Amino acid sequence: MTDNGISYSAHGWDATPPADRLPALKGQLTCDVAVIGGGYTGMATALRLAERGADVVLLESGFCGCGASSRNAGQLSSAPAGDPQLLSTLHPRRFRDIVRFGEGAARFTEGMIERLGIDCEYEATGNVGAAISAGQLRKAERNARILRKAGADVEFGGGRELGLPEGFRGGYLERAGGHLDPGKFALGLRGALLASSTRVFEETPAGGVYPDSNGVTVTVPRGRLRAERVVLATNAYSRDLLISPKRMVSPVWAHEVETAPIGHERLEAIGWTSRAGIITQHNLLENYRPTARGTIVFGVRQLKLGRGTVRDREPDRAVVADLVRGFHDRFPSLRDIAPRRAWGGWVAMTPPWLPVAGEAARNVFYAAGYNGHGLAQAPYLGTLLADRLAGDAPHEDLGALWRARPRFAPTPVSSPLTLRAGWAVDRLADRLSKRLPPRGNGRSHRQ
């Protein structure tokens, strides 16, 4: 739907549903491993298991990649999701392992893009945890210190040193990673999956998952599947399957917007010479990245909590308008640039603020919950889980996230009011920072 020159859609990017949509599963089938969910996690799991010689069936309720995997902002980040200070406090003993997992994930996914020859406009620019105020610059410096101490390859610097647009004062560059077109990445993974021995059924929602002493039965609307083992790769949608661990994920709806074409020269003229992706240090982050087609994609800033069964939504006009206000504040010299497309998707938050993997019930495994950093982490975690199911000793990065029991504490993201308050505090801080004279951009902050 188009409104005020903006087209609003649930799906992002150029990832229009593939023309070769696969038929639903009808009747009865058996296999070694059934993977439920065809996002990055499920596709990577199935692909690796097929490469390792397993007989795999993947069930996807829409088409492969139709969830968060084709709707995200495209920033392939190597840092853990969430505030590093909070994470290092919540997980003091595991923090180093978590940081290692994040960097391993970015390197793995970069390698996967290359190995599978996926043309998804990947630019290995790194991403910057960037500051728009003096307060955020202090926070970024602290975060850089915490991450470096845990072994991360990050560099703190001023805005000009890091090649950031005017208006961003500096921040920490995560050197590993970069950005890409997520829809093209999802469709590329889908192409590789279809070329493998995996039997893929789209338009096939799994209804029930029933383990017994000999294996697992999965029911679908017009048939059933018998598997030795099952992998739940349903991420933010996991609550709809009764077998998923209770409280494992809280779905939150996030928006993204793409501008009209701006042109590479103009982006360079505003100082964005590094083309690195940007994530601000707000409570509810703002993300910005340049695209290969000379536009900017930006988003988040507000999150809406999902209740009950999660369904697609139309992007919220008020949230999109707020995002556009934020874009014009951060890029004052681009006030003439209008938004063109807006979309949204479900992000899966977890109680420990980390991705999680484990065994939900006998022979039923799960990998999910990337808290907004699944672009690198989901393909990696899915692959590590597949290797474990294929008989390998668990990789140390899988061990860092493995849950001995499928039990989860109540989520910290439990109330719409908390999310609204986070947004309000961010806007107040923005207003206060505007009253202070700008400084810092271009000064040397190298550590």
Ligand SMILES: Cc1cc2nc3c(=O)[nH]c(=O)nc-3n(C[C@H](O)[C@H](O)[C@H](O)COP(=O)(O)OP(=O)(O)OC[C@H]3O[C@@H](n4cnc5c(N)ncnc54)[C@H](O)[C@@H]3O)c2cc1C
């Ligand atoms: C707006 C937005 C911006 C984001 N930005 C970034 C970013 O810049 N960088 C980053 O790293 N991450 C980002 N993310 C997060 C990232 O997209 C996800 O972490 C990642 O795509 C998760 O992949 P997944 O396969 O686990 O989940 P999904 O892609 O959601 O896949 C789950 C799949 O399971 C299917 N399914 C669900 N239930 C069933 C069932 N019962 N039967 C069969 N199939 C089922 C769904 O249809 C879906 O296709 C963003 C997410 C959103 C929504």
